[in-house]
Amino acid sequence: AQSVTQLDSQVPVFEEAPVELRCNYSSSVSVYLFWYVQYPNQGLQLLLKYLSGSTLVESINGFEAEFNKSQTSFHLRKPSVHISDTAEYFCAVSEGSSNTGKLIFGQGTTLQVKP
Amino acid sequence: DTEVTQTPKHLVMGMTNKKSLKCEQHMGHRAMYWYKQKAKKPPELMFVYSYEKLSINESVPSRFSPECPNSSLLNLHLHALQPEDSALYLCASSPRTAHTGELFFGEGSRLTVL
Numbered sequence: 001a002q003s004v005t006q007l008d009s010q011v012p013v014f015e016e017a018p019v020e021l022r023c024n025y026s027s028s029v030s031v032y033l034f035w036y037v038q039y040p041n042q043g044l045q046l047l048l049k050y051l052s053g054s055t056l057v058e059s060i061n062g063f064e065a066e067f068n069k070s071q072t073s074f075h076l077r078k079p080s081v082h083i084s085d086t087a088e089y090f091c092a093v094s095e096g097s098s099n100t101g102k103l104i105f106g107q108g109t110t111l112q113v114k115p
Numbered sequence: 116d117t118e119v120t121q122t123p124k125h126l127v128m129g130m131t132n133k134k135s136l137k138c139e140q141h142m143g144h145r146a147m148y149w150y151k152q153k154a155k156k157p158p159e160l161m162f163v164y165s166y167e168k169l170s171i172n173e174s175v176p177s178r179f180s181p182e183c184p185n186s187s188l189l190n191l192h193l194h195a196l197q198p199e200d201s202a203l204y205l206c207a208s209s210p211r212t213a214h215t216g217e218l219f220f221g222e223g224s225r226l227t228v229l
Contacts, residue, residue: 032215034216036218036220042222043119043205043220043221043222045220046218049217051217093216094215102160102171102216103216103218105158108155108156
């Protein structure tokens, strides 16, 4: 069975500092990997995804994540955060061959950006 | 702005009431989802519709009844709910019939059961 572990429940960081949100997954088959972001009182938004190809994926707002198959990780990074990045971040995995679209979410990491 | 629209944004209901949550998308997606999210927790999958047919029911109690009238609309009918059903209910749609997990979420309907 698949599972997703987000190693940090809360990550406080000062504005303009770099940040890494960690995500590890467990699966015996090929997977698709995602980071979703949820701003206060809103739904989830897809931040970035790994389906195939290049293991380094980037979002339009400066986040990037690298798929590391040997370490079964998909950590999210940003070199310089803004106050507006304060949100809940969910790592998620779906099974590549299952054809169900069922997402397994991690427990979430609260990113708190301080001025 | 989200392209998945959910109404109402807030709903308060008693345990004997019948109400419905509505979701609409006009992106041509053929897979639609209902998720339930409790505070400070990840979303939990409830139902998946693929081409207007129910494909996944995650053992959801019968007091929740989904309906997909057409490819753009998804409803969740609520009846005889319990206070523990209070949560944010999220609708999502997917552009890929292969269901990779790439989902577009609405902003949710926040339900309070008294």
